[in-house]
Amino acid sequence: MSLQKYIAPAALLVLGSAVQAQSSLNVYGVIDLAIGSYQFSGTDGSADNRRVTRVEPNQLTTSYLGFKGVEDLGGGLKAGFVLEGFLRPDTGASGRFGSADPMWSRNANVYLQSGMGKVTLGRQIDMLYLAVLQTEAFGGSFGLSPMTQLTFGGKWGNDLGDSGWSNAISYSTPVVSGFSATAAAQFGETADKSQRNGYALHTRYSSGPFTVVGAWQTVGSTAAPKAAFVKGQRQNFGLIGASYDAGFAKFFAQYGELDNSGFTGAKNIDTKVWQLSASVPVTPSGKILTAFGQSKERPSEGSASTVRVTHSIFTLAYDHNLSKRTDVYAAYMMDYEKVSGYNKGHTYTLGVRHAF
16 A cells, blocks of 8 residues: 555645644733823813813723734744734723724734744834834823924824824844844825935944933925925924933933924924933832823024923833733822913823733
């Protein structure tokens, strides 16, 4: 009796197992929900300055659901994909801010990676936002981080891009002696080439307890969803950040400048923004997080605008780990716009965050 009919299926089984071993697929995410009393700076009786008690999502981390996979192609080459969508678990809705977000608004890309670096194509993290979250105690929190709110937040932020770039391609170098860099380009995909491109650079150096990052981008037209652009309007944004782990505490500092050109009226402004923050372990499972940040808006050179606003935010929080995947936190945040007739806002919140 021939053994061929037994050997062939066995060989296919072994081959299939080997191929499967070279690939992976992961499902993961974070759910962050809090209850608190929320109030923001504004005039007496204004919607912002009224105190509201509510269940609020995404205070420390913007909740999301993700899928990612990678395949080993051999010879040191790998291919992979990432699909991640934001969630608002207080209502069950998708996105960060409502219908303005696409389904996979956190990440939606494919990549090729080897010892020479990584090329990514599709929606991916913005280089400026990456620099912010890498060098601050609150890790890019849209609910509690002063720098994130004053830069990217929908209420106060002046960045005309987004924390994620669609229609983008990037190249990241391998890490060499603690140094790495990424270059990215975004295409607005409109007929008018003068209005459609955004470009960004990100660099990082880390050695022992010390890390320093730098990032720069220029955006214009449909590359910036927060404004209806016309030809000639652009924004340049540069930021430098650093962190130092002293053992008893980790300290962070950031400084950035946003320069607008081609705008009129109130949009023709320049912004300088900075933040100091720290993470201080106080128990084996808990740490204190604190940050102070400030933005200063001033008219651009030659502008007829009279905009001169200074906005400050202070946050103090305690974060306690119940396990490797679940933590609870309590936070206080004060924000103040130095504008005539404006009152300070005071926010108090208690939350739970679970990663899976």
